[in-house]
Amino acid sequence: MADVGVRPARREDADAIARVQVRAWLASYQEIVPTAALAELTGPQAMETWRERWAEAVTAPPSPRHRLLVAVEEDVVTGFAAHAPAEDPDHDPATSAELVTLLVDPDHGRAGHGSRLLAATVDLLREDDFTILLTWVFEADEPLRGFFVSAGWAPDGALRTLDMGAPVNMIRMHTDISPG
Numbered sequence: 352m353a354d355v356g357v358r359p360a361r362r363e364d365a366d367a368i369a370r371v372q373v374r375a376w377l378a379s380y381q382e383i384v385p386t387a388a389l390a391e392l393t394g395p396q397a398m399e400t401w402r403e404r405w406a407e408a409v410t411a412p413p414s415p416r417h418r419l420l421v422a423v424e425e426d427v428v429t430g431f432a433a434h435a436p437a438e439d440p441d442h443d444p445a446t447s448a449e450l451v452t453l454l455v456d457p458d459h460g461r462a463g464h465g466s467r468l469l470a471a472t473v474d475l476l477r478e479d480d481f482t483i484l485l486t487w488v489f490e491a492d493e494p495l496r497g498f499f500v501s502a503g504w505a506p507d508g509a510l511r512t513l514d515m516g517a518p519v520n521m522i523r524m525h526t527d528i529s530p531g
Contacts, residue, residue, distance in 0.1 A: 355463070357471040360419040360431065365406035367428035368421065369398050371456045372405075378457035383491045388515035408433065416448075416479050420471055422455065422464035430455035432468040434476060437485050439509070439523070448476045450486040469502060473528050482529045487511070490520040499524050 360368065373393045380389055391397060408419045414436070422430035433451040436444035450472060455464045476484060485507075488495050509523035 355424045357467045360421045365402045368405040368431045369401035375454040383489045385516045429459035430464040447483040448481040485525045487521045
């Protein structure tokens with residue numbers, strides 16, 4: 352069996368995290384995000400911006416409750432997850448957290464990396480006394496929604512629309528992460 356696991360991200364992971372993000376978005380969002388917006392979010396200039404943002408997330412997170420984790424296989428970053436206190440006004444940031452992103456490189460999909468990242472995220476959030484975990488997903492992203500449903504998540508009725516040159520709908524999903 353391959354040497355796999357999840358660990359806190361390091362500054363030197365920022366380039367690999369940005370590559371995973373761009374590759375995952377290109378593989379998953381071609382039919383969801385308008386072409387021009389996707390090109391802007393995944394082009395060379397965007398890649399540098401993502402590298403800088405992920406390096407900053409590691410070296411200068413806004414709080415100790417903001418975390419970035421990476422999935423690794425044979426010391427190669429195969430995916431990542433970021434979480435933070437929830438910012439939605441209908442949730443208490445002391446007890447509700449948001450899974451800001453969870454992405455796995457398309458070449459490493461269906462190998463358990465997403466599940467490991469999600470489990471490690473929940474473990475850390477429980478240590479920080481969070482009881483609810485939220486995430487926003489594209490309404491049309493059926494594979495990701497299915498992943499969350501299979502892990503015990505459900506839509507909570509909240510919706511938002513992003514203007515990406517055309518409206519793109521998102522739904523909020525949630526799960527109870529209370530111990531026991």
